[in-house]
Amino acid sequence: MTKKKIGDVILDVKNISLRFGGVKALTDISFNVKEHEIRAIIGPNGAGKSSMLNCINGVYTPQEGSITFRGKTFSHMNSRQVAEMGVARTFQNLALFKGMSVIDNIMSGRNLRIKSNLFLQALRIGPAQKEEEQHREFVEHIIDFLEIQAFRKTPVGQLPYGLQKRVDLGRALAMEPQVLLLDEPMAGMNLEEKQDMCRFVLDINDEFGTTVVLIEHDMGVVMDISDRVVVLDYGKKIGDGTPDEVRNNEDVIRAYLGTSH
């Protein structure tokens, strides 16, 4: 693998605390993500990984702390505003538009980029027609890239799980995001599917230079593909560094393997 150039900090998370009533989901979490890197957030079940991702994505608003994206700090954001800033995401429990075809699902990711007005679109005339064709071409590239050509017109609800995960990824890619948030992209997959997904993530990072933040609880996969890893346990950060550093971190080993009492 060629050594890629890792840039400046693009996403800076500072002192995030999130509570649901009395439950502390996240306590004082800080870390940063640099441009073009693959940054993993790992931790055992219930460690607060998804909560962290949802804070970045604007689904949850943390009670304390701030998130800085490309030099802009925000504390109250909704998912749509975050999307407009160039952050795309996939979902752990697949949130695809089940009744729509693969093409339409991925096309919907182009939503923010479609500019022509409604009436031109409906009549398919002039610039609207050309624009639709351009977006469609872009989407076809994504479909080729994810190797789902055969399922273009299939309603996604009828696809097997592994392929649905790819469509989910495709929809996020269609946004041409600067930062891609992946919520357990390998969850529930068999070994072969996991390898495919790893390959896609690496290729996306490599070819498009997209910054990737991914959540996983499968340590093995993460260690192989990430540049840096954050480890959470019970809502607290217990490790942060390269995969090797993290692997040898006492606290991390304890969190994953338990301690002898």
Place this chain on the structure above:
Amino acid sequence: MAFFLEALFGGLMAGMLYSLVALGFVLIFKASGVFNFAQGAMVLFAALAMARFAEWVPGWTGIESRFLANTIAFLLAATLMFALAWLIERLVLRHLVNQEGVTLLMATLGITYFIDGFGQTIFGSDIYKIDVGMPKDPVFLFEGVFPGGVLVNLEDVYAAIIAAFLVAGLSIFFQKTATGRALRAVADDHQAAQSIGIPLNKIWVIVWFVAGITALVAGIIWGSKLGVQFSLTTVALRALPVIILGGLTSVPGAIIGGLIIGVGEKLSEVYLGPLVGGGIEIWFAYVLALVFLLFRPQGLFGEKIIDRV
């Protein structure tokens, strides 16, 4: 044979009108996953607005022309439906993002009662008439083929044409435009739709407005046939079997479902009615819907939902 055709035409026309109301349900369900109980109330509200504005506009502006007055009344009523959609989004839906379907259903039930009462408060609760100049004369077709020909109401024919245009427009809107795609996306998953930058609030206003316009058209057609009165809301109940038959998520389904029910009602009343002492028209649609629920719950054209366990 002429008699059969007459009954058939009558059924098709009635069915077209059911379809129009059913369409409103389907639109909102398709685009937001909400079963909108208030559609019937919206039909009445829109019809009331249309009838009363058409009556008031000449007084306000001194316009003599009936056509012009009706046009202005239509625009005013459409604006009112837009305001209603905006208010519903702002006061109700916005606060219920990501909630269960049943919560939203209950919310629309509340909206129903509000619109019912509010409409009659500002527009009055008498029986009003809408006269948009649709010809009332019957025409006789096929006079050469059958003795006496087949009697068809010209008004019904016009109504059918208007409905056909509305349906064609909506189909194009849903299938061919990016906004249509965004609407379908919102119906499937609120959170995912937001994550790709679809503005939920705007989409909801659009879809409730479109449903409001559908209600307005349905209200005008029903109103000019039967007069604008509270019983219009019960028309909405007739639309329920239509959507069960056609499928909750299908625009063509709403149309074909409506036609089947309209024709089925008329023909069964005419031919089976005498055998059982009549009254079939009242329950036919519901029994048909029940049969569908038992054997094909997704309707003729609806999406079959397969859940992974």
